[in-house]
Amino acid sequence: MRQDGFRTDGGAPASSRPPGVTRRGLLRGGGATVGGVGLSLLGAAPASARGSDDDRDFDDDDRGVYTPEGARRRLLKGNARWVSGRLRHPHQSVERREEVAEGQRPFAVVVVCIDSRVTPELIFDTGIGDLFVVRTAAQLLDAIATGSVQYGPAKLSTPLVVVLGHQRCGAVTAAEAALREGEPLPGHLQDIAEALRPAYDEVDGRGGPNRVDRMIRANSRRTVESLKRDALLAPLIDQGALDVAGGYYSLDTGRVRLS
Secondary structure, eight states: OEETTEESSSOOOGGGSOTTOOHHHHHHHOOEEETTEEEOOSSOSOGGGSOOHHHHHHHHHOTTTTSHHHHHHHHHHHHHHHHHTOOOOTTOSHHHHHHTTTOOOOSEEEEEOSOTTOOHHHHTTOOTTTEEEEEOGGGOOOHHHHHHHHHHHHHHOOOEEEEEEETTOHHHHHHHHHHHHTOOOSTTHHHHHHHTHHHHHHHHTTOOSOHHHHHHHHHHHHHHHHHHTOTTTHHHHHTTSOEEEEEEEOTTTOOEEEO
């Protein structure tokens, strides 16, 4: 049974086939079975459906991408290209678009701020079908956003979640000032400030300079810790099938550092 795109019988959704895997491809190639769905993780699609030569080179570059270590390595290599300006723009072809039309299997979930300067597909030099991206102000997670994070690891075996804070976050800057001065922000912006209060209290109790930057990092760390304790994600972490990492993006340099 299906309801709102989810199977209610406990099986994996049809979209859990990795990009390029079709019924014909499964019959001809005999994919491995993962989560009750035939998945040919490598070489699943015929050459004509694999996309451009650049895409094929990119795919062959890291065959272990569907492991926590491989996913982390792929992100950091892409970010290094972003920093250097030597971008490959992989998986952005018409062929790739057609390839993933029938299903997706992103290799990472990136929880990131709404800031327009922090776009995961760009700063990690990835393309269509590579990342699940969950955007909220200051990477704050309510129940719905947490469910969005859970979907990839729980349903599609996505092996890595990255909580990515960034330099000079406007949401944290505004919240820090509001909480310090006792002046509420308008509308639901104050809800954001209140959600950031634990990170504010942690930093406020220690004193010292660079309060906003330390608050950004504290908030990301607290979110990572919360996700690691999550009832749906914790067993996957214990099995070695998932890692949850914190990250920090420098607006000045473009560099991402993962914990």
